[in-house]
Amino acid sequence: MAEETAPVSRFREYLQIKTVHPEPDYDSCTKFLLKQAEEIGLEHQIHECVKGKPVVILTSKGTDSSEKSVLFNSHTDVVPVFEEKWNYPPFEAQRVKMEDGEYRIYARGSQDMKVTGSMYLEAIREIKKSNIQHKRDIHLIFGPDEEIYSTDGLDVFTKTPEFAKLNGGFDIDEGAPSFNDETWYFTSERITCPVTFTATGKTGHGSQFIEDTAAEKILPIVNELLQLRQTNLDKIKHHGPLMILHQGEVTSANLTMLSGGKQPNVVPATYEATFDFRVTPNIDYGEFIQYLKDLAARNGCTVVIKKPAGSNPVTNLSEAEPFTTSFHKVLKKHNKKAHEIIMPAATDARFIRRAGIPAVGINPLNFHKLLAHDHNEYIVESEFLKGIPFYQDMMIELANA
Ligand code: MET
Numbered sequence: 490m491a492e493e494t495a496p497v498s499r500f501r502e503y504l505q506i507k508t509v510h511p512e513p514d515y516d517s518c519t520k521f522l523l524k525q526a527e528e529i530g531l532e533h534q535i536h537e538c539v540k541g542k543p544v545v546i547l548t549s550k551g552t553d554s555s556e557k558s559v560l561f562n563s564h565t566d567v568v569p570v571f572e573e574k575w576n577y578p579p580f581e582a583q584r585v586k587m588e589d590g591e592y593r594i595y596a597r598g599s600q601d602m603k604v605t606g607s608m609y610l611e612a613i614r615e616i617k618k619s620n621i622q623h624k625r626d627i628h629l630i631f632g633p634d635e636e637i638y639s640t641d642g643l644d645v646f647t648k649t650p651e652f653a654k655l656n657g658g659f660d661i662d663e664g665a666p667s668f669n670d671e672t673w674y675f676t677s678e679r680i681t682c683p684v685t686f687t688a689t690g691k692t693g694h695g696s697q698f699i700e701d702t703a704a705e706k707i708l709p710i711v712n713e714l715l716q717l718r719q720t721n722l723d724k725i726k727h728h729g730p731l732m733i734l735h736q737g738e739v740t741s742a743n744l745t746m747l748s749g750g751k752q753p754n755v756v757p758a759t760y761e762a763t764f765d766f767r768v769t770p771n772i773d774y775g776e777f778i779q780y781l782k783d784l785a786a787r788n789g790c791t792v793v794i795k796k797p798a799g800s801n802p803v804t805n806l807s808e809a810e811p812f813t814t815s816f817h818k819v820l821k822k823h824n825k826k827a828h829e830i831i832m833p834a835a836t837d838a839r840f841i842r843r844a845g846i847p848a849v850g851i852n853p854l855n856f857h858k859l860l861a862h863d864h865n866e867y868i869v870e871s872e873f874l875k876g877i878p879f880y881q882d883m884m885i886e887l888a889n890a
């Protein structure tokens with residue numbers, strides 16, 4: 490059994506903190522981060538735009554703090570587990586030796602996205618230990634509630650004077666591990682769009698042919714949107730196993746909640762259908778919302794767009810110099826086969842882009858099955874360890890750009 494190194498122990502400690510919804514333990518998480526800051530020699534600030542929802546910022550001061558800073562953003566919360574489906578307890582972060590000699594760390598949040606926060610912390614630790622100077626300030630941002638729309642997290646924090654004071658010029662943000670030797674980076678993402686349709690109709694005895702029922706109004710909507718889902722899926726299907734890289738090019742639709750009746754012999758007075766849409770930046774968001782409103786009206790239903798988004802800015806890397814050159818230099822140094830694609834899910838980078846700062850999502854882990862939000866989420870230890878010098882170079886190059 491190979492010795493567990495200190496970076497792995499600290500990563501496991503972070504994973505063992507139960508920052509899991511619906512009641513994430515942010516207090517223990519903040520304590521952990523402040524302990525790291527103290528050991529490493531970083532300045533810290535905590536901003537609670539909403540009580541109990543801390544945004545923790547750890548800073549390595551540059552030699553010229555008047556220059557635009559660089560941000561390394563990650564979220565501290567994780568999604569719930571179906572514990573009985575796990576082979577290893579999800580919050581023990583066990584280190585398991587595999588047959589091929591590799592070690593895996595099994596835990597909720599190991600991929601999404603405590604591995605990234607840990608690589609940031611280990612990278613900056615190395616930088617400080619070696620006393621490497623850098624020009625711009627480096628801010629590590631640890632935000633809450635990303636998995637529940639960031640309403641009390643980065644959404645509100647990025648609109649505060651405290652965020653503006655960070656004077657960010659470029660942001661490195663959440664990405665996804667790749668399943669092969671390629672590395673994906675994201676300059677745009679689909680916009681998350683939860684929508685609830687409500688149908689109201691006549692109720693009565695379950696034995697009767699009642700007219701104008703809620704079910705008859707909701708079903709045409711559900712059917713049309715499931716057809717839209719199929720149409721969009723058909724557009725990218727020809728990519729076969731590489732389809733996952735092209736998902737962001739089309740809008741996805743999933744019926745995630747459907748509720749109605751109270752008992753079998755009573756015709757329901759209402760039906761509610763909730764869809765999780767992820768609207769591609771390739772179409773006009775406003776037009777899509779109008780389509781949904783028209784669809785509801787046409788079928789005599791009401792519709793609520795739960796998180797109206799307004800805008801979905803795309804980062805144009807050709808306008809983000811000198812950072813872009815530095816970013817690509819690091820990819821090259823680490824022999825990354827880099828591909829730019831549209832992030833199919835949502836990340837906190839959207840709020841940073843809306844604040845006018847170029848943001849790129851990336852994850853240097855290769856050869857991983859994507860297990861975010863899945864059972865038995867794990868990362869391969871050697872890939873985590875390789876990621877530390879990657880971020881070390883990213884921090885230094887961007888901070889000296
Ligand atoms: C729905 S807000 C974003 C939460 C998560 N990152 C997702 O894409 O589902």
Ligand SMILES: [Zn+2]
Pocket residue numbers: 564601602635663
């Ligand atoms: Zn995430």
Ligand SMILES: [Zn+2]
Pocket residue numbers: 568601636861862
């Ligand atoms: Zn997630």
